Amino acid sequence: MSASSVPPATASTARRPPFDPRDPLGLDELLAPEDLAVRDTVRAWAADRVLPHIADWYERGELPGIRELARELGSLGALGMSLTGYGCAGATAVQYGLTCLELEAADSGIRSLVSVQGSLAMYAIHRFGADEQKERWLPGMAAGEIIGCFGLTEPDHGSDPAGMRTYAKRDGSDWVLTGRKMWITNGSVAGVAVVWARTDEGIRGFLVPAGTPGFSAPEITHKWSLRASVTSELVLDEVRLPADAVLPAATGLGxxxxxxxxxxxxxxxxxxxxxxxxxxxxxxxxxxxxxxxxxxxxxxxxxxxxxxxxxxxxxxxxxxxxxxxxxxxxxxxxxxxxxxxxxxxxxxxxxxxxxxxxxxxxxxxxxxxxxxxxxxxxxxxxxxxxxxxxxxxxxxxxxxxxxxx
The missing domain is CATH 1.20.140.10 (Butyryl-CoA Dehydrogenase, subunit A, domain 3)
Structure with missing residues (x-):
């Protein structure tokens, strides 16, 4: 084909944007202005508060200032952000996803902090909790004033949670929990643990406040992965909880x-x-x-x-x-x-x-x-x-x- 036979640029080709090596498919065009604002806000926070320090935190195997970071993430609306009410942002799933994208671009440990807080601990309370439980815990968790953790995995039961050994028995109107959970993100800094246990009625979820007698959360060290993250064991030694500690709307593995x-x-x-x-x-x-x-x-x-x-x-x-x-x-x-x-x-x-x-x-x-x-x-x-x-x-x-x- 000769040069003279090449068709002139049409209006559509004239408007083609330049190729962007960072966005070769033009995926940003799929995002609404509100989505881009959320993404850019989280990216800027991570660039300022995480990236300058993360290599040192990782090398030391620590996440110093985790409580302060949690409060800052709360102020961004990143904690429980796809939930509604109780101080939660009520963001879309795409906006929550973009937040996870930007946090893990900084480090998986930071994204894990947010995921466990919002998608596990807060979600469990929001989805399965009583109104009083939601009022007690969720506003502080959304603000980052209270950190939560989620206790499902056990030392001998990871992929098969139905085989869990942690057991909760009734004692009058109380519940008494005994067992261990393993590889629990946020465990030793959590103000509340969502703990799943076997009962005579099936698997139930319980809210265990930090400081409850018989409950401890020793930190797991000597990790070669997720070093800038708090990982703990949960130990429950005849932990006595009142009747209103159980999540009423959850029975079974569902x-x-x-x-x-x-x-x-x-x-x-x-x-x-x-x-x-x-x-x-x-x-x-x-x-x-x-x-x-x-x-x-x-x-x-x-x-x-x-x-x-x-x-x-x-x-x-x-x-x-x-x-x-x-x-x-x-x-x-x-x-x-x-x-x-x-x-x-x-x-x-x-x-x-x-x-x-x-x-x-x-x-x-x-x-x-x-x-x-x-x-x-x-x-x-x-x-x-x-x-x-x-x-x-x-x-x-x-x-x-x-x-x-």
Whole structure:
């Protein structure tokens, strides 16, 4: 075709925006101005309050000032933000997802703090609690004045919560709880723990205030992942609770599993935040790092890595956005959340590992975010449903056959 035969630019092509390496599919156009405002506010907060310190916190294995951070997140409306009333923001599912994206782009530990607070502890109280329980706990939790935790996993029962050994028995009008919970985010700093236990009536949820006799939450240390996060064991040694400590609207595994489904949705977005941070680090590095007299971004193999990372990152963001719209429409199924959690965490880990190869030896340094995100995602891959469990959820949905047992 000769140059003279090329058709002139139409009105539509004349309005084409320039290609943006940070948003190659133009996904920002899917977001309303309110969505962008939420995203940009959280991104700015994370850039100011987390990113300058996170490498040091991670190296030390601490999250100093967690109570202050919680209050700041409360002031942003990030705690229980998709819930309504009681000081909660009443945000959309997409806005909550964008918040998880930006927080995990800083660090998985910060997103975990918010997820456990809002999607597990606060959601459980909001969804299953009595009015008096909601009034007592939710306003302080939404403001970040009270931190909550969620006790389901046990030392010997992770993927099979139905086998939990923590037991609650009636004693007159009281309940007495005995058992242990493990790998509990926020546990040792929580003002209230939502603890799930077996009873003669089925699995029930209980609100256990910090300081209750017989209740302790020793912190778990010596972690190589989620180091900038508070992780604890919960120990319940004949903890006596009044009758009004039980969540009245939850009986059976449907209660805790419903909470986990809400939290897993946030992970679908959050994992892509970690992946984005690693991709952007690799992209910037490839354009400035020189080998053989030229930037490594000019070599074919490096460009192939960058292209593959960008594909999986933005496919994952499209998936997260789609699931968010379904949640806002009340049409999101648990199997679809499993679809998103399985894909996005798995692909995020792949992006982090590829980014590490672009950075070479520098990829293992805390001067760059890549190895920190990669090790964090190894925990995200496992918690709130392992790869295998989500594969079986989808397998059952596809075949109609239960392979869990």
């Amino acid at each position: 209660g805790p599993l419903g909470c986990l489904n809400h939290a897993r949705y946030g992970i679908v977005w959050g994992a892509m935040g970690a992946a984005r941070a690693c991709f952007e680090s690799a992209l910037g590095y490839a354009k400035t790092r020189e080998q053989f007299g030229r930037p490594i971004g000019g070599f074919q193999l490096t460009q192939a890595k960058l292209a593959d990372m960008a594909l999986e990152l933005h496919k994952g963001l499209l998936l997260a956005h789609h699931l968010g719209r379904r949640m806002d429409a009340g049409r999101l199924r648990p199997e679809q959340v499993s679809f998103g959690k399985l894909n996005n965490v798995r692909e995020a880990i792949g992006i982090c590992r590829t980014a590490r190869t672009v950075l070479g030896a520098n990829g293992i340094s805390l001067e760059y975010p890549v190895m920190r995100h990669a090790t964090n995602l190894e925990s995200v891959l496992t918690y709130e449903g392992t790869v295998e469990m989500h594969q079986l959820v989808l397998g059952k949905a596809l075949t109609g056959l239960d392979a869990f047992r």
